[in-house]
Amino acid sequence: MKVEKILHMIGGVGGNSYANNSKLQEKAILKTKPMVEEAISDICNTIHTNNFVVADLGCSSGPNTLLVLSHISNAIEKHYCQYNHKQPEIQYFFNDLPSNDFNSIFQLLMLYEKQLRENKGADYVNLYAVGLPGSFYGRLFPTKTVHFFHSSYSLMWLSQVPKGLDEKNCAQLNKGNIYIADASSSIVYHLYLNQFKKDFSEFLRSRSKELIFGGKMVLSFLGRKNSPAIGDLFNLWSLLADALNSMISEGLVEEAKLNTFNLPIYAPLMEEVKSVIEMEGSFHVDQAQIFESNWDPFDDSTDNFFINSTLSGQNVAKYIRAVLEPLLISHFGDDIIEDLFSRYAQNIARHISIEKAKFVVLILALKLKE
Numbered sequence: 001m002k003v004e005k006i007l008h009m010i011g012g013v014g015g016n017s018y019a020n021n022s023k024l025q026e027k028a029i030l031k032t033k034p035m036v037e038e039a040i041s042d043i044c045n046t047i048h049t050n051n052f053v054v055a056d057l058g059c060s061s062g063p064n065t066l067l068v069l070s071h072i073s074n075a076i077e078k079h080y081c082q083y084n085h086k087q088p089e090i091q092y093f094f095n096d097l098p099s100n101d102f103n104s105i106f107q108l109l110m111l112y113e114k115q116l117r118e119n120k121g122a123d124y125v126n127l128y129a130v131g132l133p134g135s136f137y138g139r140l141f142p143t144k145t146v147h148f149f150h151s152s153y154s155l156m157w158l159s160q161v162p163k164g165l166d167e168k169n170c171a172q173l174n175k176g177n178i179y180i181a182d183a184s185s186s187i188v189y190h191l192y193l194n195q196f197k198k199d200f201s202e203f204l205r206s207r208s209k210e211l212i213f214g215g216k217m218v219l220s221f222l223g224r225k226n227s228p229a230i231g232d233l234f235n236l237w238s239l240l241a242d243a244l245n246s247m248i249s250e251g252l253v254e255e256a257k258l259n260t261f262n263l264p265i266y267a268p269l270m271e272e273v274k275s276v277i278e279m280e281g282s283f284h285v286d287q288a289q290i291f292e293s294n295w296d297p298f299d300d301s302t303d304n305f306f307i308n309s310t311l312s313g314q315n316v317a318k319y320i321r322a323v324l325e326p327l328l329i330s331h332f333g334d335d336i337i338e339d340l341f342s343r344y345a346q347n348i349a350r351h352i353s354i355e356k357a358k359f360v361v362l363i364l365a366l367k368l369k370e
């Protein structure tokens with residue numbers, strides 16, 4: 001399955017949209033802000049330009065898309081104000097796959113620009129924004145034209161389900177699961193890891209051609225802390241597989257359908273990420289951090305349990321739905337969706353009433369090697 005043809009978050013601004021269910025990802029953007037500011041400041045100190053080119057890769061649509069834009073453009077402004085220098089104009093590329101809801105981004109952008117003009121004067125223009133549909137697993141820009149690449153919560157998406165997992169004759173390989181699970185053979189884990197290595201290398205190779213020397217990238221994406229295959233993300237997908245399996249036992253989903261469905265996602269260890277960076281050879285790791293966030297982004301408590309596991313189960317199911325629904329519909333059809341996510345919410349609630357599950361997010365700042 002080629003992800004770029006199918007994958008998109010739920011667009012628009014409805015109750016199930018990504019725009020209204022992306023608080024978890026917002027937390028990662030806020031956490032990454034200091035690294036973004038530092039990277040921008042380093043670039044501004046090294047490169048003098050009147051046209052600062054930025055690309056947000058896997059920008060999706062909704063408030064997060066604009067939050068990233070505001071962090072980057074404020075960081076550029078702050079740097080130049082500090083030295084009383086004339087600010088460069090910013091050319092800003094919103095990149096995502098072709099079926100992303102680019103229209104919603106530009107509607108939000110109009111509001112953002114209106115606010116800017118209210119604060120800074122009616123003639124104020126320093127931002128030229130462009131939508132750029134296409135996969136970041138390949139070239140998107142001409143050679144040496146971009147100063148800063150940003151990407152949040154996107155690089156765990158693979159370009160495809162690992163070869164060998166989505167074909168009918170391999171359906172037994174990961175039977176009953178949709179990702180690497182406790183019951184999966186080590187072959188499944190290696191197929192996923194190899195696909196990640198191939199994709200991430202291609203990502204780095206493409207960006208290394210496009211980045212201006214002295215430019216930087218700040219990347220954040222889901223990862224894991226333990227090797228080889230244990231962790232909360234495995235549980236998150238196992239609970240979804242459980243919901244699908246319960247629907248199979250009631251005759252609501254065909255078993256063969258489940259056996260040919262696997263998620264095109266891989267959450268790497270930091271060591272795996274660094275080893276791909278080293279093997280590919282173009283980039284140097286400037287900074288690398290790991291942080292954890294609760295499965296339910298509305299529950300910030302540090303206790304060992306969620307305050308209301310039923311509500312948290314519903315919250316988690318809702319934001320997973322905003323991300324996975326189009327992919328699930330393309331494979332299973334849309335009849336099962338309501339039932340599936342209601343079972344999923346219950347499974348999550350049960351799971352988190354026993355342990356407080358967390359996501360692991362990897363953040364890296366990279367620059368080209370000399």
Ligand SMILES: C[S@@+](CC[C@H](N)C(=O)[O-])C[C@H]1O[C@@H](n2cnc3c(N)ncnc32)[C@H](O)[C@@H]1O
Pocket residue numbers: 004007008009022025026029057058059060061064065095096097100134135136137151152153154157158159323
């Ligand atoms: C969870 S959303 C993150 C959106 C936003 N960056 C945020 O932090 O809220 C992941 C986005 O990555 C995009 N994506 C996944 N694979 C991609 C690829 N190969 N090229 C471009 N975008 C991709 C998806 O379409 C989706 O919009």
